[in-house]
Amino acid sequence: MNRLDTNLPRSDVIDRDFLEHRAKLIDIAAFLDRCERADGTDDFRLRALRTAIPLLIDGQPERARRILESFSDPTSEPIPEAPGKGASGAWEGSS
């Protein structure tokens, strides 16, 4: 297989990307705080997010694939009729 070998040592990867991802993590924290300050209850999207977050620190590889799968419709049959055109980002039946 023709691969692009990962050339950078881990320290360089951290140097390049740490601040960007630190900021993204704080954004997630602030989003959860914002949701909890707002009146109302969680919906399926927020529940899906809460389910996905532990995958970040479970020590297992392929976190991106597994998080995408956790948001995905696990069924296999076509649905009878399209309910509309848009996607919400999380499968409503998952929570």
Added chain:
Amino acid sequence: MRYIDPHAHMVSRTTDDYEKMALAGCRALTEPAFWAGYDRCSAEGFRDYFNQLTSIEPARARTYGIHHFTWLCINPKEAEDVGFAREVMQVIPEFLAKGNVLGIGEIGLNKNSKNELRVLEEHLEIAAQHQSLVLVHTPHLEDKQKGTRLIMEAVRNQPSIDPGRVLIDHVEEHTVKEVLDGGFWGGMTLYPDTKCTAKRAADILETCGTERLWMNSACDWGVSNPLSVPTAALELRARGHHPEAIDHVIFKNPMAFLKQAPAFAKRAEAIDVGHPPE
């Protein structure tokens, strides 16, 4: 740097974007038929759109030395009305012999409904009859993994279509391996919020290899960046990858897939050496 953007909806972009893409090294682009952001109300509206894709956009691109190609279909977002979709599909063969038409696309699924699947199967029949290349849109977000599997099954049910002549677009970490293992080509769409970022696309190339994969901007009327392919190339460069390896991904790979279409093969040498369209 030279590159091909194999998925760009230029009808939605300004002329400035053609200039920026040319300045960044874009030699050629391909433009699949897609949803305009509203449902068209007649098949004649699609005839106008197909005329735009086969005459107006090539002329705009030519102004900046970019070779323009296109794909034709009724997209899955407008496929729930099967009767209407069939009216549009009857128009498609009129345009397949135009000089910049590569095949059928971007067909596929949106919400994975039975009617969408039926229209996908009928598009695949047109592709089989005309021995056309196929460009496939996979659903968004939570519908992507299921839809990708349904699409691959539909193609396999059409034995006269070689998976090596089908590009399954918008792959991400949870679909890319199944697509490549199935013998298909995979496209990574570089979007800021949905689909792949440049960094994730680079990760996929590093972990899955570079064979039968390409990157595209899918720039359209939504949040998107017509320079996302060269932006991803910069990411690969910053990671220390060799310029030849980057050229393989952003130029030679799309060239290899697209050359299977006679309309592209006729201009492949000119694109390779950097000659503008005539």
